[in-house]
Amino acid sequence: GFGVSVALEMAVVPARVLNPPRVVYQSGQPNVANGSWNILGVRFAAPASLTRCAILVLSDGGRDDFRDSNDQVLRSIVQGFLQKCRSSGMQVENSIPPLVFVRLPRPDFQRDPFRQNAIDLIEQQLKTLPGRPNMILVFMSSRDPHIYPGLKKLCDVKLGVSTVCMLMGKVRREKGQDQYFSNIALKVNAKLGGVNHRIG
Numbered sequence: 001g002f003g004v005s006v007a008l009e010m011a012v013v014p015a016r017v018l019n020p021p022r023v024v025y026q027s028g029q030p031n032v033a034n035g036s037w038n039i040l041g042v043r044f045a046a047p048a049s050l051t052r053c054a055i056l057v058l059s060d061g062g063r064d065d066f067r068d069s070n071d072q073v074l075r076s077i078v079q080g081f082l083q084k085c086r087s088s089g090m091q092v093e094n095s096i097p098p099l100v101f102v103r104l105p106r107p108d109f110q111r112d113p114f115r116q117n118a119i120d121l122i123e124q125q126l127k128t129l130p131g132r133p134n135m136i137l138v139f140m141s142s143r144d145p146h147i148y149p150g151l152k153k154l155c156d157v158k159l160g161v162s163t164v165c166m167l168m169g170k171v172r173r174e175k176g177q178d179q180y181f182s183n184i185a186l187k188v189n190a191k192l193g194g195v196n197h198r199i200g
Helices: 072-087 116-126 147-159 168-172 177-191
Strands: 053-059 099-103 135-140 162-167
Touching: 053 116, 072 135, 072 168, 072 177, 099 116, 116 147, 135 147, 135 168, 135 177, 147 162, 162 168, 162 177, 168 177
Parallel strands: 053 099, 053 135, 135 162
Antiparallel strands: none
């Protein structure tokens, strides 16, 4: 009745494919293809300093959990990640950072549906750290729907300390570990005020 008709063909929009921008690092030149690139072997454009960090290990009954704070696999993984940060250009202390190992209480969703007891225990243990870190590297059993957001709220809002989380199952696997460490190092550098890359 209004004289409106619907065409049977799809709309045609003129367009062109743009060449990908050049992603610039301090050293290393990755090849950008289809909006992604590999960051292995590059140094950040403006590396940050990871000189006041701490390690928090949350043992929550997962099969990949570390045994305790003296677990040699845990210490080897921490050293491997810190070396990845160094090779990316970041300033990192040579010694292992202060390490807090927390065995979380078993979930009791009837009495403690949001696992606040576990978050309170994490807070108590973090307050035993010598001095105030500027970054906490967290090793978790899994992305628990209560522990992860509770930890972020505790550290970001209440304690005012940045955190970057890693899953124990992923850091334990040698295959893909270097790429995983590279991706985590990106987050750490950005949260500490560094610049990962620039567009050239």
